[in-house]
Amino acid sequence: MKITIEIDGKKIEVEKNTTIIAAADKAGIPIPRFCYHKKLSIAANCRMCLVDVEKFNNPKPACATLVADGMKVSTQSKMAIEAQQSVMEFLLINHPLDCPICDQGGECELQDTAVAFGSGKTRYKEEKRVVFNKNIGPLISTDMTRCIQCTRCVRFLQEVGGMMELGMVGRGEHSEITAYVDRSIQSELSGNIIDLCPVGALTSKPFRYKARTWELIRRPTLAHHDSLGSPLEAHIKQNKVIRMLPREDESINECWISDRDRFSYEGLNSEDRLQVPMIKEKGQWKESDWETALTIVSEKLKLLLNNEGPEELGILISPQSSCEEGILAKKISTSIKSFNIDHRIRQSDFSMQHQGAHWLGNHIASIGNFDQFFVIGSNLRNEQPLLTSRIRKAVNHGAKLFIVNPIDCDPLMTVTEKVIQTTHKLPQELAKILKSMTELKGVLKKDIKFIKADLEKIKSDKTSDAIAQHLMKNVLEGKKSNTSLLLGQLAEEHPDYSTIYKLAFEISKLSQASFGVLPSHLNSVGLEAANVLPEKGGLNARTMFEKKLKAYLLLNIEPQLDSSNAQLMKDAITFSNFTVALTSYQSKYLNDADVLLPISPFTESSGTIINMEGRVQSFTAVTQPLGQSRPAWKVLRVLANHLGLDGFDYESSLDVKNAHIKIKSQFISKELSNEINIKNDYKIRLSKPKQFTRVGEIHQYRIDSIVRRAPSLQVAIQKTKAIAKLHPIEMKGLRLKTNDKIKVIQGSQSISLIVIEDIGIPEGSIFIPSGIDETANLGDIWGDVTVKKMTSGSPS
Ligand code: SF4
Ligand code: FES
Incomplete structure (x- = not known):
């Protein structure tokens, strides 16, 4: 309901439950404030916002006083000004007034408010307090x-x-x-x-x-x-x-x-920013120039295409790459008929048919409007820090949260029901929930479309029944479902991703929930929408390395830190005849490459990304490229010219965008799809690990090459980043105590790590992070590992 109030003689129409300060903000009338913030609860403890409200004989805090119809407020009356000046004087009593050496100087609310609303003189002569x-x-x-x-x-x-x-x-x-x-x-x-x-x-x-x-x-x-x-x-x-x-x-x-x-x-x-092209000669890196480096790269690639065939080249690009970079890389791959191109570097199950770019399924702003969230395979805080705060707000206001995860990660909000299960049993847990749904009164067996056969063997349990009841409540009462089902990065990287996806999809259909995917990287949606994916029998990110091709082109990748299997990727690059890396850094993980071409990070380049809700956003360079580094789109364009390919005469990234990204509004839609077309053709795998399954989660501060080089973020995780975690029962079984050293064996590699006890890791799993130097020689991030206790005499 709208009501009318008057502030400083200006009539304003506002909603009934608005505070005076919010009404004044809407009308552009300044009221000083310190404790008030539009996104936080009202504390009303600074008293800086005191205003004169007609019919009251003392000033009122504008942030804590609701408007009333016909209310007359003055921010300029004698009473208001005296109140503001007194509060300012009180606040400055203990303030050190050290503006000349304060980093906040020039953008300080206290400084600005003191100038605008304070008095020019101080009456306080006593000693000020000091707080350590x-x-x-x-x-x-x-x-x-x-x-x-x-x-x-x-x-x-x-x-x-x-x-x-x-x-x-x-x-x-x-x-x-x-x-x-x-x-x-x-x-x-x-x-x-x-x-x-x-x-x-x-x-x-x-x-x-x-x-x-x-x-x-x-x-x-x-x-x-x-x-x-x-x-x-x-x-x-x-x-x-x-x-x-x-x-x-x-x-x-x-x-x-x-x-x-x-x-x-x-x-x-970072000090290891690559500023000039580098060529490896007799095992040593030598500085070069662009013309020489690009000539070598194009000659080598031409030779490979002629002698070995285009199927011997693999192109792997970072999911942080812009659409323009992806489009140009794809155009090169198509022009030379090598269809081995991918950006899904941490995924290992590719058996699902691509029908469109996987996306949130909603607008970001509307995610907080759901009554229920069913999150499958996501460490929310680690993967989506800000989106999680929207979910948290909804949960704090009464929404319910259900989680199925391979590790117990605290989302810092109330979880109504959760299932924490070891990796290989996750699909079974989802199948149990589906089974519970089918057992609810009113659900017809014919509603289950895809996995009838397997479902017969599955037994529901108390938790699956509880989750099923919540998910189906509205549907069975004939009401509209208001549930959001979200699949996260842990699900996407799971070796049975397609099964998890299909089960989740089935659950969402039956419960009429909105089905969404939380894309793990900046431009995962944009690159899928631009179809930067293998086609016509081309190899995906995983098989490209399993097959050990003769040549690779890497765009903004640190192979052992970014991939689903560091060992596999390292071996493939070591054994290749030629690897060229477009990179912003001279990384030790690119030592097996043959040529390094320096590309600019996003702040020195321009491009377009498409976010999780399908929003198309462009950015431009904010600084000049460092040294001889150049934007990756430009390097790809010139490389295409060197390869003698037609149709690469773009003058700017905008030219690439205009030629290839057709958008009528700010959002793409027809390229987005979470739908799948599945038949009753899949089984729920019941494999067992030899000893443990690794949960190789990547920390958010290790997710890409820029973040990894931010020293302050690295200090923040220094003590915890290279630690293995085991369930107390597994620790007991191996006679381990927290902070003991263990030997982790995966494939042909072994490393030693400190282990700690963690009740949040299910039995049968071991948490061994990926994306860090200490584990950069291990294999599958979700693979089998063997663990042994190291005694004091064991070699590390
Ligand atoms: S530290 Fe800053 S934000 Fe926190 S209470 Fe003090 S003035 Fe307010
Ligand atoms: S802004 Fe602090 S009391 Fe109103």
Whole structure:
């Protein structure tokens, strides 16, 4: 219901339950504030927003006072101004006024508000209090004497991050914000408290003292580390990105970004950035120039195509690559009739027919509107930090969450029912839920289309019955289902992905749930939509390496860190006759290549990505390319020219986009599809591992070559990243204690790791992370492994 109020004589129509501050914001009338934030709960503890409301004889906090029809508010009356000036004076009593050495200087709400609403003089002559700083990790710097106890940081971590990692202790003058003793902040969204802090109490540690804010050039760009494509603002000094901040887009990132998107810019300036083309001569890397390097690459490739045939070339591109890069790589592959091209580098089951790009199935903004979420194979916080905060908000407001996962990962929200089961039994667990659904009164057997035969043998249980009842409740009551079923990265990488997909699809059909896939990388959707996939009998990412081809072209890949089987990929490249890598870094994992061509990361290039909801987003370079590095689309175009291929006369990435991406609106639609056309032709595999199945999850700070090189993010996970985890029963069986050393054997390789006990790892599984140096010689990220206890005399 709309009502009319008046602020400073201006009539405004607003919804009934609006606060005065929100009404004023809508009308563009400034009211000073510190504790209020439109995305957080109301604390009303700073009193900076005091306004004069007619018929009240004392000022009212605008952030905590609801509007009423006919209400008259003044922000400029004597009472309002005196109240604001008094509050400002109180807040500045204990503030150190150290603006000249504060990183917040120039963008500080306290500074701005003091100038606009404070008094020019101070009456306070007594000693100021001092609050000791806290070490809350490598990402956030604290100067707690500057804190005005607005509690925005406390509320953010609890309400959006899901965990109360900061709190206020003490009373009155002794109150202070603190973390748990000796604990860094663990939230994957923690950097947002830097933006929220209205003073310089919480600032960015990596950015500390790097620049004054007014020295920075600000340019728009896009986050490149998950499939939201959050809008960012790159802050640049002397042609270097030295800070990333969120831009606000309610439909994508609201006003937040993940720590991965905020701090990964450090990796752009890594010392191992490749700045010139490199050619291997007699086993040694030699610097070269573009003309020589491209001539060598094109001559070698021509020779291979003539002598061995195009089927001996494999092209593997990173799922972070732009659509333009994917399109040009695909065009080269089609022109030379080598159909071995793929970007699905961590996937190992490709038996499902591609019908379209797998996507969220909804708009990002509407994901919070569901009443139920059924998440299959996803460590939500690790894979989709920001999308998870939307799900968390819905769950905090009463939505139910059900999870089927191969490891128990805490999503920091209430989980109504969960099934944690070892990898090879995951399909059975989904089949149990399907079976329970078929046993519910009112469900007809004919409704099950695909796996009738196998379902006869499956026995439901208490948890599968409970999940089935929740999923089917609305349907059986004749109401519209409001459930979102989401398949995550752990499902996508599973060796039985197609079976999991089919079962999940069947469950979604029966329960009328919305079926969505959480794309694991920035442009997974865009590259599938552009059909950067093998065709006409071409090999997929896995078979390309199993078959050990004669030559490979890698685009932005670190083979042993990025693939589903590091050993396999290393062997294939070692035994190939020729491998050319387009890369931004001189990585040790590319030492077996023959030529390295330096490409620019996204901040020095332009292109288009399509995010998880099918939104087409373009970005442009924010800095000049470093050294002789060049955007990958340009390198591919010139390589095509060297190969003598027709139709590559693009002048810009925009030319490529205009020629190949036909869009009428901001979203693509006909290229997106989660549908599958399956017959009753698959079995639920009942294999057993020899000893353990590896759960080779990749940490979000190891997901791509830029993030891996961001020192602050790496420090944040330093102590935990190379640790194996086993269930207590398995630990007991192997006579292991937490922090013992184990030998992990996979295929022909073995490594030693520290192991810890973790009740969240199901029996029969062992958690051994991938994407890190320590495990970069192992095999399948979901394969069988053998584990032995290492005694003090064992060789490591
Ligand atoms: S640290 Fe900053 S955000 Fe947190 S309570 Fe203090 S002033 Fe507010
Ligand atoms: S902004 Fe209203 S009391 Fe703090």
